[in-house]
Amino acid sequence: MSNASLILIDSGRALSERKAAGAREGAKILTASSLGSCLVFVSSAIAAVALAAIGRDMHLSPLDLQWVMNAELLPLAALTMVAGALGDRYGQKRIFLTGVALYGLGAAVIGFAPSFAPLIVGRFVQGLGEALILPNGLSVLGQAFPADKKARAVGIWSAAAAVASGVAPAIAGAILDHGSWRTTFLMLLPMVVGALAVGAAWIPKDSPTSHARIDVGGAVLSTVGLGGLGAGLTSLTNGSDLNLWVFVTLIVGLGGLFGFIANERRLGDNAAMLPPSLFTSRSVVGANLFTALLYGAFTVMLTLIPFVMIRGAHLPTLVAGLAFVPLQVLIAVVSPLAGMLCRRFGRRLPLFAGGSVVALGCAISLRIDSNATYWAHIFPPVLLLALGMSLAIAPLTTLVLTSVEPDRAGTAAGVNSAVSRAGSLFAIALLGGVLQQGGPQLFSGFHMAMAAASVACVLATLAVFIIEPGPHVDYIPRD
Structure with missing residues (x-):
């Protein structure tokens, strides 16, 4: 699963930090945070492209293939929120670097896994590392810049993550066409070594808060x-x-x-770690329900389309790796424009439009079959998926951050990010009926999954009406 559209949600923690320490070495800290955080946005994208090859090489069942994806998503969904408190308690630099090290350990275990059990352990350890990396990398970034420069720093961080999540599956596809799926994970190790070295040298030592509560x-x-x-x-x-x-x-x-x-x-x-009072707000409830449904559908598309391209339509793996490049490009281009729509039409309409366009993309993907070609059959639903997510995610992130008090914005962003991963986890859990098929039956199951994803998107658009009506409010980070 590509994580490109999670970038804006995850970046809320950096924008919501209330105390920004001016830093002369801000560029170095930005580089260190971006390098470590980019690791999070490439592993699931690589796994989606490599899934068919992993299953073929290790003779895995559909049940096994689902856990190849969900073993990473489980710690991300369950532990991202508490990871921020760990950083507050023991030091954000220490927890961030611990996450990078765990990620590297997981990648190494995956690359050399002799059987299914070590493979799943490696994926879980990788997800555990990611859960530690994201909130603490963003907190480090948020503290390095004053309020008037945070948005630009997070924009650069987001751009780096988008480029990484777009390039990595393409490289993985090229490797898979000429080598082993193991190499696609082992190629992450030099990045891990670089992130550890740069982070240790360039991120300043912070002062832990010994009284921070760990749930x-x-x-x-x-x-x-x-x-x-x-x-x-x-x-x-x-x-x-x-x-x-x-x-x-x-x-x-x-x-x-x-x-x-x-x-x-x-x-x-x-x-x-999940404050009960957050859910007294209609807007928070509606935004998180919208997130769970939309990201469930989003994950179904990002997991199954490369799988059926390779296993069903027998397209080159490189093409599958490049399939979602339009997603990265459109999110980078359209997301800033979505803010203009919010200011003109309010908080509900862009979310409704985004969910509707993604639903249409899921419906159009019903045309994909064993004779599919990229430009005629794959590109149109990918384009609609990219456009819909681009319309929805930036307004969704801003809504989450502005529906609570400023000192709760980081927590709200963390909850929304965890909800998106939980939606993805349950979506993958429901795909066994597709992954166990082959030949024409594969496309029959794929079409049923796409129809269900389209229904989920329609339900997401209905969840928009739970959100309190009113004008869009731009989020302005404050000291």
């Missing part, structure tokens, strides 16, 4: 809840009956999520 219970319960539900749904979509294993995993997952909600309510706003 360990919330982190454990959210991981158990998401993991249990993900495992149960994954088994069901691979043809399993409601046997004891599936029943237990679903019960454990639901119990974990209910326990998580009860734990957050007990801890209250000052200690919980």
